[in-house]
Structure formats: structure tokens, C-alpha cells
Amino acid sequence: MEDKAGSRVLMMGNEAIARGAVEAGIAVAASYPGTPSSEIMGTLAGWAKKYGFHAEWSVNEKVAVETAAGASYAGARAIASLKQMGLNVASDAVMSLAYIGIEGGLVLVVADDPGPHSSQTEQDTRYFATFAMLPVLEPSSAQEAKEMTRWAFELSEALRLPVLVRPTTRSSHAHGDVILGEITPAKVNCGFKKDPQWCILPSLSARKHAWLVNQQEEAKKLLAESPFNWIEEGKADWGVITSGVSYNYVKEALELLDLTPRILKIGTPYPLPDDLAGGFIRRTKSVIVIEEQEPVIEDQLIRLAWKEKISAEIRGKRTGDVSRLGEFNVDRVKSFIENSLGFMPVKPEPISALAPPALPGRPPILCAGCAHRAAFYAFKEVGKKMDAVYCGDIGCYTLGFAPPLNAEDTCLCMGAGITIAYGLSLIEKERPHLAFIGDSTFLHAGMTGLLNLVYNKANVTVVILDNETTAMTGFQAHPGVGVSATGDPAPKADLEKIVRGLGVEHVETVNPNHLQATIEAAERALAYNGPAVVIARAPCVNKNRPDKNFFIDKEECTECAICIEELGCPSIIKDAAGVTIADTCAGCGVCVPICPSEAIKEVTP
Amino acid sequence: MKFSLVLAGVGGQGTILASRVISLAAMEKGYAIRSTETLGMAQRGGSVISHLRFGEQIFSPLIPAGRADALLGFELIEAVRWVSLLKKSGVALINSAVIPPYEVLAGRSRFDEDAAKRFLESTSADTAIFDMTALAVRAGSSRATNAVLLGAFSVKGGSPLEPELLERVMLELIPAKLADINRRAFELGQEACLRSET
Ligand code: SF4
Ligand code: SF4
Numbered sequence: 001m002e003d004k005a006g007s008r009v010l011m012m013g014n015e016a017i018a019r020g021a022v023e024a025g026i027a028v029a030a031s032y033p034g035t036p037s038s039e040i041m042g043t044l045a046g047w048a049k050k051y052g053f054h055a056e057w058s059v060n061e062k063v064a065v066e067t068a069a070g071a072s073y074a075g076a077r078a079i080a081s082l083k084q085m086g087l088n089v090a091s092d093a094v095m096s097l098a099y100i101g102i103e104g105g106l107v108l109v110v111a112d113d114p115g116p117h118s119s120q121t122e123q124d125t126r127y128f129a130t131f132a133m134l135p136v137l138e139p140s141s142a143q144e145a146k147e148m149t150r151w152a153f154e155l156s157e158a159l160r161l162p163v164l165v166r167p168t169t170r171s172s173h174a175h176g177d178v179i180l181g182e183i184t185p186a187k188v189n190c191g192f193k194k195d196p197q198w199c200i201l202p203s204l205s206a207r208k209h210a211w212l213v214n215q216q217e218e219a220k221k222l223l224a225e226s227p228f229n230w231i232e233e234g235k236a237d238w239g240v241i242t243s244g245v246s247y248n249y250v251k252e253a254l255e256l257l258d259l260t261p262r263i264l265k266i267g268t269p270y271p272l273p274d275d276l277a278g279g280f281i282r283r284t285k286s287v288i289v290i291e292e293q294e295p296v297i298e299d300q301l302i303r304l305a306w307k308e309k310i311s312a313e314i315r316g317k318r319t320g321d322v323s324r325l326g327e328f329n330v331d332r333v334k335s336f337i338e339n340s341l342g343f344m345p346v347k348p349e350p351i352s353a354l355a356p357p358a359l360p361g362r363p364p365i366l367c368a369g370c371a372h373r374a375a376f377y378a379f380k381e382v383g384k385k386m387d388a389v390y391c392g393d394i395g396c397y398t399l400g401f402a403p404p405l406n407a408e409d410t411c412l413c414m415g416a417g418i419t420i421a422y423g424l425s426l427i428e429k430e431r432p433h434l435a436f437i438g439d440s441t442f443l444h445a446g447m448t449g450l451l452n453l454v455y456n457k458a459n460v461t462v463v464i465l466d467n468e469t470t471a472m473t474g475f476q477a478h479p480g481v482g483v484s485a486t487g488d489p490a491p492k493a494d495l496e497k498i499v500r501g502l503g504v505e506h507v508e509t510v511n512p513n514h515l516q517a518t519i520e521a522a523e524r525a526l527a528y529n530g531p532a533v534v535i536a537r538a539p540c541v542n543k544n545r546p547d548k549n550f551f552i553d554k555e556e557c558t559e560c561a562i563c564i565e566e567l568g569c570p571s572i573i574k575d576a577a578g579v580t581i582a583d584t585c586a587g588c589g590v591c592v593p594i595c596p597s598e599a600i601k602e603v604t605p
Numbered sequence: 606m607k608f609s610l611v612l613a614g615v616g617g618q619g620t621i622l623a624s625r626v627i628s629l630a631a632m633e634k635g636y637a638i639r640s641t642e643t644l645g646m647a648q649r650g651g652s653v654i655s656h657l658r659f660g661e662q663i664f665s666p667l668i669p670a671g672r673a674d675a676l677l678g679f680e681l682i683e684a685v686r687w688v689s690l691l692k693k694s695g696v697a698l699i700n701s702a703v704i705p706p707y708e709v710l711a712g713r714s715r716f717d718e719d720a721a722k723r724f725l726e727s728t729s730a731d732t733a734i735f736d737m738t739a740l741a742v743r744a745g746s747s748r749a750t751n752a753v754l755l756g757a758f759s760v761k762g763g764s765p766l767e768p769e770l771l772e773r774v775m776l777e778l779i780p781a782k783l784a785d786i787n788r789r790a791f792e793l794g795q796e797a798c799l800r801s802e803t
Contacts, residue, residue, distance in 0.1 A: 010625075010632050117643070141639070174641040174666040177632055248639075248664035256669065330669035348671025351691055352728040357720040359686055362615065362706040364651035399649065404711065472649075564711055570650055574710055583747070 003180065011178040013171040014039035016142040017081070017109055020149025022051050024105065025184035027076035029055045030064035032444065033473035034083030035118035036172040037111035041081050042474065045485040053186050057476055057485045060414075060444040061086035065093045065108060069162075072106040073198060075190030077153050081109040084125050089414065089445070091128070094162070098132045099208040100200055101160040104190065105153030109165045111172045114292050114327040120394070120413060122325070124293035125166045129270045133212050135219045136164040136270045137228060138244040142176035148228060148267065150181065158222060159215055168292060169327065170245045220271045228267025229276055234260040239284040240337075241277070241301065243269050243291045246328055250290055253334035257343075266291075272300040281305060281312040288340045289316035292328045315340045365399055368571040369545065369586025371538035372397040372465050375512035376407035377567060377590070379434060379463060382522040388432040389424055393417035393446075395438035396472045396540075397465050404568040407436070415445025422449070422458045432526050434461045440470040440478040443493065447502065453531040454503035461525045461532045464495060465512075467540040475543060499533045506532035513538050513546075513588050541586045548587035549603040552579055556599035563591045563600065606636075607660035608764050609668045613687040614679025615704050616643075616650050619751035622778065623677065624655040626755055630766045630774045631659035641666040652683055675762045676730070677754050679737075680704050685721045688728060697730040698757045698798070700737035700750060733761060733801050740793040745786035752787040756794025768795065 002009050011019065017040050021029065029048070031041035041057065048055035054071075058064035061082045068078035082090065087110045094108065110128075113119040129136035137152055139145035149165055156163040197204070223229070239262035242250045247265045254260065264280045266272070269291070281287055281301065289298040295317040302314055315321045321340040323332070338345045366373045376397075383390070392398055392408030393415065400407035410420050417435035425433045437446045442464050453460055470476040477483045482492035499507050506528045510521045518536065525532040552572075559579050563572050571585040581591075581600070592600045610627065612620045621642055628638050642655040656668045673691045678684025678699035688697060701722070708714045725732055737757070741749040755775055759768035772791055776784050 008632070010628055010638060170641055170666060174639060175628060176640075176666075177638050245665075248666070251664040252669065329667045330665050330672075334669070348669075349693060351671070351689060351693060351695075351730060352724060354724050354727045356685060356689070357717055357724050359682055359721075360706050360709050360714040360716050362650075362652045362682070364616065364649035365707055367649060396649065402707075403713075561712075568707060568711070570707055570710070572710070573705065574712075575705070 003183070005180050005182045008177050008179050010175055011142050012039060012173065012175050013139070013142045013145045013167055014173070015043045016146040016178050017149045017165065017167065018043035018047065019178070019180065020146040021079045021107070022047060023146070023181045023183050024150045024153040025077055025186045026079050027053050027186040027188070028068055028071035028078040029053060029081070030058045030067040031081040032058055032061045032064055032086055033470050033476045034086050035473055036113055036169045037081050037083045037086070037109065038473045038476065039172070040109055041485065042476070048486050051183065055485050057478060059479060061090040062093055065090040068106060069093065069097055069102065072102040072104040074103065074192045076104040076187055078104060079107045079109065083119065084110055084112045084123050085119055085121065085413065086110070087125060087128055095132055096200055097162050098134050098212055099205055100198065102156060102162055104187065105156040106162040107149060107152045107156060107165060108162055109149065109167065112166055112168045112293065114168055117169055122293065124296065125164060126269050126296040127294055129164050129166070130296065133216060134162055134164055135159065135223060135268065136166050137267055138166050138269050139171050139267070140244050140247045140265070141171065142174065143178045144228065144267065145171055146178055146181070151226065155222060159219055161215060168245055216271050220273050223268040223271065224273035224276050226268055229273060230265050231280060232263040232265070234262040236261040237285040239264060239280065239287045241266065241280070241287050241289045241297060243267065243297055246290050246292050246333065249328050249330045249333035252330045253337055256330070256334055257337060259337070266297055269297050270300070272297060272304070274304055277301055278304055278308055278310065281314070282310050284312050286313035286315060288321060288337065289314065290322055290333055290336060294324055363402065365402060365570055366396065367541055367586065368569050368584050369541040369588035370396070371467060371512045371536065371541070371588065372400060373405065373567065373569065374515060374588065374590040375463060375465055375518060375536040376400045376405045376436070378512060378515055378518035379522045380405065380407055381519055382526055383432060383434065386432050386526070388434055388526070389421070391417040391421040391424070391433065391435045393435070393437040393441050395441050397436055397438055400436070404565055414441055415449050418446055418449035418453065418460070418462055421460045422453055425458060425460050432461065434463060436463045436465055439464060439466040439468065439480045439495065442495070443479055447498065450499065450504065450531070450533070451502045458531050459529060461534065464533060464535045466495060466535050466537040469540050469543055471540045471542065475540070495535055499535070504531050504533050506530065507535070509535040509537055511538050512536040513590055515590055515593050541588065546587040546589070548589060550585055550587065550589060550592065550600055551581055551603055553599045553601050554578065556597050558597050560596065562596060563594050567591055567594055606765065607658065607663065609673045610657045610675045610677065610764070611668060611673045611687055611690050612655040612657065612677045612679065613683040614653055615683060616653050618653070618679045619748065620653055620655050620679055623751040623755055624657050626771060626775045626778055627657055627758070627766065628659070629778070630770050633770065633774070634766065636660055637663050639663040639666040652686065654687055675758065675764065677758060679750060679754065681718065681721055682706070682716060685724060688725065688730070691728070691730050693729045695730045696761060696763050697725065697728070697732040698754060698761060699725060699732065699734045700754065701734045702736055702738035733757065733798055735797050735801070737794065740797060741790050744790035744793055749786050749790035752790035753794035756791035757798045759791070760795045761798040
């Protein structure tokens with residue numbers, strides 16, 4: 001990619017954030033993948049050698065944040081990038097870091113996912129920032145995402161606090177034209193200076209709490225001077241206060257409605273710069289606050305108006321004019337404005353006089369040839385005779401939830417499959433309980449749960465679905481893969497040794513594409529009294545496709561469609577021409593033994 | 606000037622590459638760009654949609670309902686799903702090939718292809734529907750369906766981006782060994798549109 005300062009390039013928001021970090025001169029970048037944040041580290045890892053900084057996929061988000069914090073303690077600039085759920089994992093570190101403070105600029109980019117498109121919750125990281133008392137910046141475009149990330153390091157050093165940058169799906173995963181800035185070389189001659197201030201003992205915490213509260217006022221002053229908040233004058237006695245990507249929707253909705261209220265655009269939602277916001281509402285009869293997700297700005301504004309006795313009417317989520325749910329867009333924002341002004345909503349004329357036909361849904365599914373499908377099939381075959389419970393986890397294999405596999409009875413958060421299965425087993429002693437967990441998720445949050453099974457003598461079967469990559473978020477490396485984030489060889493974690501090291505005695509490794517062997521391993525694991533682990537290992541088909549092809553022999557096929565109904569591989573198609581295998585077949589061969597008529601055969605070259 | 610384009614298809618069909626070609630071509634003309642696409646979980650064979658907008662000044666990357674100038678439908682069902690984003694005089698370029706979702710394959714739900722086509726024909730949009738997958742196969746690979754669509758867009762999309770510019774940017778983005786297939790697919794897309802004009 002072009003990297004000269006001043007050039008104009010097409011960048012995804014996440015790439016722009018990465019660029020901002022490089023322009024700021026980072027020495028360390030650490031991350032655990034999670035949609036919609038993953039491309040930040042994906043980009044940084046590709047640039048690490050060129051610009052001379054350390055980039056890594058860490059084992060989990062807590063590790064990533066602490067690694068970046070350590071580099072910051074030593075005086076260097078560091079960044080950790082994660083998704084909103086990842087911040088929950090890292091929260092122990094983040095809460096204490098707010099008290100301890102930092103040395104070199106420390107920026108935590110936490111991408112939120114309103115909708116949600118790919119997350120378990122719709123939580124708003126700006127609330128977390130409020131809770132931790134850390135400043136948070138919210139970009140509205142790729143260009144602003146770059147500028148904010150760069151500036152966040154200066155803010156962090158000025159306040160001696162970590163600073164959060166909170167993009168959302170439509171800033172992380174939106175492309176825009178971005179003008180590049182100068183790259184600052186990373187600070188190298190720095191180092192850790194010993195000082196009691198780095199040890200969080202209760203007496204220090206009490207003092208630091210007071211300091212942290214005080215820093216909120218400092219932060220407001222610095223944020224008020226930032227270039228990310230501005231006022232656009234208008235021709236009405238009312239105004240709109242908006243932040244992040246919602247600013248764009250507001251601009252366009254007002255254009256469609258042909259309205260010109262005053263606008264206060266906020267790029268620093270917490271802590272809200274009082275003077276700026278107070279000044280704005282003092283000169284406005286009423287304002288409508290339009291921010292995606294929770295009423296973070298709105299609540300600060302209400303408190304401010306109450307404290308300063310400002311009489312402006314404040315409309316938004318608290319008055320029911322604006323939703324706190326889901327992702328916004330121009331149409332939704334337009335209707336919020338119409339509602340709050342009491343307008344009749346204007347809808348565009350339909351494109352056809354006919355009603356659109358009913359359409360089948362198309363949710364994401366496990367790929368053709370995905371080894372997870374084979375593993376689920378095998379364990380369900382064994383488990384169905386005994387009404388087993390299947391506890392799932394976070395990864396592509398969450399899609400095993402869908403029919404025909406129906407192989408996820410529970411799914412909560414990273415690593416919880418193992419521990420929920422254990423909790424269930426304490427109550428339902430006779431029922432078999434299984435937990436499915438991917439390789440990356442096992443290393444992220446599964447090992448401690450498994451140790452707990454051993455220690456407490458649980459009777460649970462854990463299936464580690466090892467496809468040797470972090471598939472769902474875009475095939476990132478992890479400690480079990482044998483390569484680093486930057487593509488260098490790395491020590492490969494041996495899952496079998498880890499499992500045995502944790503004290504599990506019944507451990508077997510199988511290739512799930514060998515269906516019969518997997519069914520037998522499943523039978524042995526379920527018959528075992530105590531914690532049992534089956535490592536179902538086959539590479540993700542997107543990384544390594546078997547060099548085979550299959551077809552359905554018309555002579556033998558009875559069109560029973562059992563292969564479709566029981567396995568659900570999307571390459572097996574039934575239409576007027578009968579049951580056939582499409583050219584998308586990935587060659588796993590798992591459907592072969594499932595066909596009762598032996599009609600599925602390998603194409604012989 | 607503000608041009609808004611929807612690209613709708615199924616994960617793995619190359620909507621993102623097509624969106625990138627058009628974005629980079631618009632960049633060369635000096636326009637501001639905003640685009641956004643489905644990434645992550647939804648890519649696994651699910652519906653994917655990209656919104657792409659360029660012009661003097663663009664705010665929202667997402668296109669409001671009834672405001673898109675053109676729709677590139679990579680697959681019939683997905684084209685029907687998103688056609689309501691088009692403005693009344695918009696252009697719809699649609700691949701008639703259907704990729705049946707699992708629930709249809711398993712007989713849990715039905716898709717009435719004729720009703721879908723009738724609905725698309727009934728819209729006020731300027732519509733061209735033909736089997737682009739077949740043309741891509743004729744050019745050398747079903748994977749070149751996105752090049753057929755780009756070719757169709759270059760002559761019928763109604764955008765200020767010239768066909769030569771789009772073709773050059775496309776060829777710069779794809780591996781050299783696929784250049785011939787994609788160039789042919791691009792031309793077949795162009796021809797099919799021009800033929801339907803006359
Ligand atoms: S071999 Fe069978 S199960 Fe495997 S990808 Fe091909 S059709 Fe699907
Ligand atoms: S990407 Fe890999 S792991 Fe994910 S569904 Fe497809 S084959 Fe399975």
C-alpha cells in the first residue's frame with residue numbers, strides 16, 4: 001500500500017486505525033481477533049517488519065492488554081485492539097490500569113458491534129469507559145479514525161491514562177478515502193523506571209482513586225480542544241447532538257428532510273466537554289440527541305443541564321424518541337427526527353406495485369467440507385441414543401446450532417461450553433454432557449475450565465475441534481498453529497500434551513473426516529467415567545482442501561435425500577434433476593458412508 | 606454528484622472485489638468514497654451486501670431505502686431481497702442464476718423463481734436479468750461472475766466511470782494468470798447488456 005504522507009488512499013476503517021497507530025510511532029501492538037476489530041491487527045502485523053515494531057496475536061484479550069500495558073510502563077507507545085466482548089475478558093486489567101496509569105501512550109481500540117452482526121451482546125463500550133473513568137473517542141469516518149488513533153496516544157500521555165478508541169461496525173468495516181500523515185519513528189531508548197507507584201496496594205488505590213476522579217476534569221479540558229468536536233450553525237431554534245457514525249446519518253437525514261438545525265458533532269463522548277455542550281444547549285430551545293446504542297452523551301447532557309439550570313428540552317432515548325437498540329442508518333435516524341418534531345413520516349414510493357415474493361432466509365452455514373460438520377455428526381450419532389446435552393462455544397462451530405446438526409444446546413461466551421456442561425452435570429448426574437470448543441477458543445479460555453473438571457472430578461466429555469486456525473474471524477494464527485502473527489515460525493502448542501498436563505487421563509486424537517473412527521472414539525469417551533477429551537483434528541477446508549472430488553451415481557441414488565437431511569453439506573443439491581453434488585464440493589468424503597445406497601463415489605482421475 | 610450502488614450476493618461470490626474495483630476507479634476520478642460490507646460470520650455462505658457511494662461529498666456509507674442508483678445482483682434471491690433500496694429510475698443488473706439456500710435444499714422452504722422474476726420485471730427500475738454465471742463459465746470460470754457484472758455495469762450502470770477505466774482497474778487487482786478469463790467475462794457482460802438494449 002502507498003505510504004507517503006499526503007497521499008490519498010482507499011482504506012477500511014480498521015486499516016486507517018492501524019495507520020494512525022503507525023503514524024504515532026507504536027513499539028508494540030497486541031490483539032486477539034474478534035469481528036469487527038480483527039483487521040486492525042491483521043494490518044499492523046503486515047506492517048510490523050517494515051516500520052520496526054512488535055505485533056502479535058496474544059492468547060486472549062486480557063493478555064493483549066497487559067502486554068501492551070507492560071510496554072507502556074517501559075515508556076513506549078503501545079496499542080491493543082479487541083472487540084467489545086474482548087474488553088469483558090480484559091476488564092480486570094483495564095479497571096486497575098485506570099488507577100495505576102501509564103508511561104508511554106497506551107491506546108485500547110475496542111470495536112463495538114451494534115446490530116449485532118457477529119456478537120453475543122450489543123454492549124456499548126462507551127459505558128465501560130464511563131465505568132472505568134477512561135476517556136473514549138468515537139470516529140465517524142475512516143479519516144477521523146486515523147486522526148483519532150494518532151491523537152489518542154498524545155492524550156494518553158498527557159493524562160497518564162489509557163485511552164479508548166471505539167469504532168463500530170460501520171466505521172471499522174467501512175472504506176473511505178484517507179489522506180495519510182507523517183510516520184513517527186517508535187521511541188526506542190526508553191525503559192522501566194522502578195517506582196512504588198507501579199504496585200497497586202490498597203493504600204495506593206485509595207490515593208489513585210482520588211487522582212483518577214480529578215483526571216476527569218483534566219480530560220474534559222483536553223477533549224474540548226480536540227478537533228473531533230465541532231458545531232455547525234443552522235437556521236432553526238432547535239439542534240441535534242450526535243456522535244460517531246450517527247453523525248453521517250444525521251447529515252443525510254436532514255438533507256432528505258430539507259431541515260437545517262444547529263448540529264453539535266461529538267467525537268469525545270466521555271467525558272463530555274461541559275463548556276462546549278453546555279454552551280450549545282444554552283443557545284438552543286430544544287435538542288435531539290442521536291447516538292448509536294446507549295444514552296451516554298444524553299445522560300451526561302441531562303445531568304449538565306440540571307446542574308447548570310439550563311432550560312433546553314433534551315430529547316432522545318430517555319424521552320422515547322430515539323432507540324437504544326440495534327444499528328442505525330439514515331432511514332431510522334430520519335424517523336427519529338420526524339417523530340420528535342411530530343412530522344408525518346415520508347416514505348419513498350415503492351419500486352413495484354406488486355408485493356415482493358416470500359424469500360427463503362440465507363443464514364451463514366458451515367462450509368462444504370468443514371470438518372466440524374463431520375465431528376458434530378459423529379458425536380450426535382452416539383449421543384442421540386442417550387439424550388446427551390451439547391454445550392457449544394464461540395467460533396465457526398457455533399453454526400452447528402442450525403439444522404440438521406442441532407449440535408449446540410447452549411452457547412454463552414468464550415470457554416463457557418466446558419464449564420456450563422460441568423455445571424449441568426452436577427445436577428443431571430445420569431445424562432451425558434458434552435462440550436465442543438475450537439482450538440483457538442480452548443487456548444483463549446478453555447484450559448482453566450478443563451483444569452477445573454479434572455480437579456473436581458467431573459464427568460464431562462470435551463471435544464476440541466482443532467482446525468489449526470482462528471477460522472471465523474479470518475484465519476488468524478494462534479499458539480497452536482506454529483506461526484506468529486507476522487508469519488514467522490513459532491513454537492506450536494501441543495494440545496494433547498496440554499490436556500494431559502492438566503490431568504486428563506482419557507485423551508484421544510482423531511480425524512473427524514474418518515467418520516467411523518470418530519464415532520468409535522466418541523463411544524469410548526462417553527463411556528469413560530471422568531473427564532474425557534477427544535481432539536478432532538483436521539485443517540479448515542479453506543486452508544487445506546483435500547485433493548478429491550465426489551459425485552452421486554444416478555444408477556444407485558434412490559433420492560432418499562438422507563445425506564441432505566442428516567449431514568446438511570451445502571454442496572449436495574436436490575432439484576428436478578435429482579440429487580447431485582455441486583462443483584463447490586470440497587472433497588472431504590464424509591457423505592460417502594452416510595448414503596445407505598452407497599451412491600456417493602469418488603471421482604477417479 | 607452522488608452515486609450509490611448496492612452489491613448483493615452470497616458469501617464467496619466476489620462482491621467485495623467488485624466493490625473494490627468500482628471504489629478504486631472512482632478514487633482515480635477524484636471522488637470521495639464511502640462503502641461498507643458484510644464481513645465475518647455472515648460470509649460463511651450467508652447473504653452478503655455491500656453499499657458503495659461516491660461523489661463530491663458523502664456522509665453515510667449505508668444507502669437509504671429507495672435511494673440507490675444501481676443494484677448489482679450476483680444471485681437472484683439476494684437481488685430480490687435488496688431491490689427495494691433502488692430509486693424508481695434505478696438500474697438493476699441481475700444474475701438470473703439461483704444458489705438455493707440450505708432450507709430450500711432440505712425442503713423446509715420454497716423459492717418461486719418465476720414469481721421472483723415477475724416481481725423484478727414489474728419494478729420501475731431499468732432491469733437486465735441474464736445468466737451471468739453461464740457467461741462466466743463460457744469465459745473460463747464460474748468465479749468470473751463478478752467480472753461479467755462489472756462489464757454489464759460499465760455500459761449500463763449509469764455511473765460516470767468509463768468502461769475502459771473499470772476494466773483496467775479490475776485487471777490491476779486480479780492475478781495476472783486470471784486476466785484473460787476476466788477480460789473475456791467483462792466483455793461478455795458488456796455485450797449481453799448492449800444486445801438487450803437493441
Ligand atoms: S464430499 Fe460430500 S460432504 Fe464433503 S464437501 Fe463434498 S459433498 Fe460435501
Ligand atoms: S471456515 Fe473452516 S471452520 Fe469455518 S465453517 Fe468453513 S470449513 Fe468450517
